[in-house]
Amino acid sequence: MHNKSIKELAVGLRSGEFSSMELTQTFLNRIKQHQSLNCFISVTEDLALQAAQRADVKIAKGDASLLTGIPIAQKDIFCTQGVKTSCGSKMLDNFISPYNATVVEKLNSAGAVMLGKLNMDEFAMGSSNETSYYGAVKNPWHTDSVPGGSSGGSAAAVAARLSVCATGTDTGGSIRQPAAHCGITGLKPTYGRVSRYGMIAYASSLDQGGPMARSAEDAAILMQAMAGFDHKDSTSVDMPVPDYQVGLANEIKGLTIGLPKEFFGDGLSNNVATVIEKAIQVYRDMGAIVKEVSMPNLKLAIPAYYVIAPAECSANLSRFDGVRFGYRCAYPQDLTDLYTRSRGEAFGKEVKRRILMGTYALSAGYYDAYYIKAQKIRRLISEDFKKALAEVDVIMGPVTPSTAFGIGEKIGNPIEMYLSDIYTIAINLAGLPAMSIPAGFAEGKPVGLQVIGNYFTEDRLLNIAHKYQQVTDWHQRSPKGFE
Amino acid sequence: MTLTADDVKKIAHLARLGINQQDIASYTHDLSGMLELMTQMGETNTNDIMPMAHPMDQQQRLRADEVTESDNRNNFQAIAPQVEEGLYLVPKVIE
Numbered sequence: 068m069h070n071k072s073i074k075e076l077a078v079g080l081r082s083g084e085f086s087s088m089e090l091t092q093t094f095l096n097r098i099k100q101h102q103s104l105n106c107f108i109s110v111t112e113d114l115a116l117q118a119a120q121r122a123d124v125k126i127a128k129g130d131a132s133l134l135t136g137i138p139i140a141q142k143d144i145f146c147t148q149g150v151k152t153s154c155g156s157k158m159l160d161n162f163i164s165p166y167n168a169t170v171v172e173k174l175n176s177a178g179a180v181m182l183g184k185l186n187m188d189e190f191a192m193g194s195s196n197e198t199s200y201y202g203a204v205k206n207p208w209h210t211d212s213v214p215g216g217s218s219g220g221s222a223a224a225v226a227a228r229l230s231v232c233a234t235g236t237d238t239g240g241s242i243r244q245p246a247a248h249c250g251i252t253g254l255k256p257t258y259g260r261v262s263r264y265g266m267i268a269y270a271s272s273l274d275q276g277g278p279m280a281r282s283a284e285d286a287a288i289l290m291q292a293m294a295g296f297d298h299k300d301s302t303s304v305d306m307p308v309p310d311y312q313v314g315l316a317n318e319i320k321g322l323t324i325g326l327p328k329e330f331f332g333d334g335l336s337n338n339v340a341t342v343i344e345k346a347i348q349v350y351r352d353m354g355a356i357v358k359e360v361s362m363p364n365l366k367l368a369i370p371a372y373y374v375i376a377p378a379e380c381s382a383n384l385s386r387f388d389g390v391r392f393g394y395r396c397a398y399p400q401d402l403t404d405l406y407t408r409s410r411g412e413a414f415g416k417e418v419k420r421r422i423l424m425g426t427y428a429l430s431a432g433y434y435d436a437y438y439i440k441a442q443k444i445r446r447l448i449s450e451d452f453k454k455a456l457a458e459v460d461v462i463m464g465p466v467t468p469s470t471a472f473g474i475g476e477k478i479g480n481p482i483e484m485y486l487s488d489i490y491t492i493a494i495n496l497a498g499l500p501a502m503s504i505p506a507g508f509a510e511g512k513p514v515g516l517q518v519i520g521n522y523f524t525e526d527r528l529l530n531i532a533h534k535y536q537q538v539t540d541w542h543q544r545s546p547k548g549f550e
Numbered sequence: 551m552t553l554t555a556d557d558v559k560k561i562a563h564l565a566r567l568g569i570n571q572q573d574i575a576s577y578t579h580d581l582s583g584m585l586e587l588m589t590q591m592g593e594t595n596t597n598d599i600m601p602m603a604h605p606m607d608q609q610q611r612l613r614a615d616e617v618t619e620s621d622n623r624n625n626f627q628a629i630a631p632q633v634e635e636g637l638y639l640v641p642k643v644i645e
Contacts, residue, residue, distance in 0.1 A: 410566060
């Protein structure tokens with residue numbers, strides 16, 4: 068049951084082959100069985116079984132959507148009413164959200180069954196899931212390796228078949244990089260396509276929620292339920308949502324693919340490059356035309372991102388002050404001591420590092436040199452994409468320079484960890500949609516192909532991914548021990 | 551650009567962020583490394599470039615001035631560290 072697609076499960080639920088109760092129990096059992104992966108921060112077993120029971124009634128009445136009765140899991144960054152929403156931090160270890168994020172509301176009303184809340188890097192700051200207060204997540208393909216981050220729990224849970232699909236969020240690659248490292252399909256939508264209401268903010272001009280699933284078809288179904296205008300999010304874009312399933316099988320003959328030479332230069336491992344070149348050959352064989360494009364400012368994306376994201380984070384995380392919710396230190400001497408010690412005791416090292424960096428970049432005398440300069444560079448990067456996407460339909464390249472690294476291998480060297488985000492963060496700066504698609508293996512670990520499209524072309528990206536998955540089976544492979 | 555331990559203490563104070571004495575050296579090292587990375591930006595001329603704050607260059611959306619939310623105070627204060635009669639309690643500010 069746990070290897071079936073959403074469509075296959077929907078058929079099984081309707082034919083009476085199994086109920087949502089049985090399906091949900093199967094996944095709850097698998098979560099227990101594979102607890103050592105540390106994918107979940109909270110498992111909401113009772114709520115899941117109640118939701119499954121309601122779903123079975125709906126299905127029996129013929130009043131169901133494709134997602135009704137399908138077990139899913141939420142990244143613990145999305146607020147869930149009455150359920151702990153920790154964001155991977157000690158700061159929110161005691162936080163029971165008083166409301167639902169719009170994404171949670173939408174998936175609940177579609178009838179999806181939430182199994183629990185997924186582990187993640189603290190406040191989504193990290194590329195390895197090692198900064199979580201709840202400990203690192205293990206990569207099911209290689210349990211000594213990281214699953215990537217920050218949506219590491221989401222990627223590992225989907226890869227290990229502990230959930231049919233999951234939500235993730237992507238500020239600098241946090242959907243695509245763990246999807247690549249765990250061999251699943253992830254979509255970072257256009258900025259503004261999915262509501263950020265109730266999604267705990269890290270860097271507000273970059274954050275975007277999206278679907279993580281085994282196939283492009285499952286991702287399209289999940290995306291359909293997540294996307295859309297929300298008046299509660301001031302940056303939500305009021306544009307109609309297309310039907311993401313209807314064009315999945317469209318022909319891609321004549322598709323023009325741009326390969327930025329900067330994505331294939333120094334720093335890219337030979338084994339990853341070989342896998343990516345083979346994947347692009349598959350597209351050539353399907354009739355795509357491949358061209359070289361250029362992104363001259365790509366290398367500036369890392370410094371610009373590590374000014375802008377920490378600056379926004381230092382402002383956003385000022386709300387965690389020990390007064391209204393979350394952690395409060397014991398016996399505060401005065402108000403400053405209350406703020407300083409509550410924040411000092413409850414934030415982890417990576418979060419502190421970014422708050423310090425952002426505070427510095429925004430402080431008097433440095434604002435123009437760092438923050439304004441970074442925003443100007445951001446425009447240059449965005450213009451590079453605009454030019455390239457005027458010449459080609461999509462851009463392709465690797466998601467990451469190498470396969471998943473070892474747990475503990477890079478955590479002591481934050482700058483080296485930041486540099487590994489080189490192929491993903493520029494997309495967030497520009498606000499474009501991009502996907503990671505399983506494209507093969509190097510050193511026995513999964514490799515992801517990145518497909519970047521123009522604004523609001525998620526339907527086209529899903530179509531391009533689906534066509535690849537019709538002629539390859541990388542997305543169907545299971546890690547050993549999780550078949 | 552290199553920071554000193556005193557710079558880091560000053561920044562931490564601005565952020566109202568407690569940091570352990572024994573971690574100051576590593577923060578100083580890491581932040582200096584990040585600033586070093588950022589000097590790359592200086593090599594590019596951006597004189598005539600408009601700063602980009604938002605990917606869609608969107609205007610702030612306005613809404614009608616209507617009441618849409620009901621009073622949720624009890625709900626929100628149920629998760630607060632310390633409240634009394636509808637007020638959030640903090641250490642005394644004025645003697």
